[in-house]
């Protein structure tokens with residue numbers, strides 16, 4: 001699918017990586033093959049394919065606790081993928097969530113899966129770039145962004161935009177892969193086929209960029225150990241891939257086991273780290289004191 005807004009060449013390159021054909025129907029086909037009744041599909045049924053971040057739904061639930069978002073809020077999910085954690089966030093807290101993503105194929109699947117679960121009243125989606133958000137200043141009661149920064153070269157532009165659309169006094173959640181002590185990354189990885197689409201910075205640099213956008217960092221946790229545990233069993237694939245009926249390979253290709261194995265190597269060899277953070281946009285009264 002071709003995106004309907006003008007794209008720079010670098011963004012088009014990333015868009016191409018996240019553009020499988022006919023994604024929604026492939027997921028429906030998988031659900032049918034698993035014998036699921038399509039009128040009773042649950043969030044848990046979709047979890048193997050729609051939570052495309054390290055530690056999947058377990059991480060989403062921890063982040064929901066950390067976020068403290070409430071039912072009266074409208075949250076922006078930046079880089080929402082096909083909306084697994086977007087829907088989970090709304091389901092657990094009752095909040096409204098708008099998800100945006102670069103990939104119009106993902107947004108199409110996100111929207112149709114949300115209708116399948118009858119959650120469209122509270123969960124909406126829009127295809128656009130995180131670097132140019134089509135929203136007014138101070139529009140959202142919270143921001144939620146899970147493992148998107150790796151594809152963003154201009155992190156300051158992304159974080160400035162995030163800051164702009166967030167209301168003063170409100171919180172942004174970031175759950176992001178960063179660089180580590182060793183700079184040599186094994187490719188491909190789940191977010192990139194090669195180095196031309198991966199832009200990792202060390203945690204301290206990431207923290208400084210968040211602060212330069214104007215945020216105050218309220219929480220900063222290194223989750224690298226948990227990521228290592230989660231990938232400890234990822235082995236180098238041999239022969240034809242033995243893929244489950246539903247999995248994130250539908251999003252980024254059947255070399256997913258090689259990508260998972262390389263992520264394990266990158267974690268073990270201290271080439272990548274994993275950070276969760278809560279960043280607050282100061283309210284005017286707080287910043288003037």
Ligand SMILES: C[S@@+](CC[C@H](N)C(=O)[O-])C[C@H]1O[C@@H](n2cnc3c(N)ncnc32)[C@H](O)[C@@H]1O
Pocket residue numbers: 011014018050051052053078079080081082083084085100101102103106128129130131145146147148151152190191
């Ligand atoms: C690893 S996936 C994570 C998806 C989702 N947050 C989740 O946890 O399931 C990275 C996502 O970031 C999106 N992305 C990358 N660059 C982007 C940009 N500049 N603007 C919006 N989305 C972007 C990709 O299309 C992809 O869906």
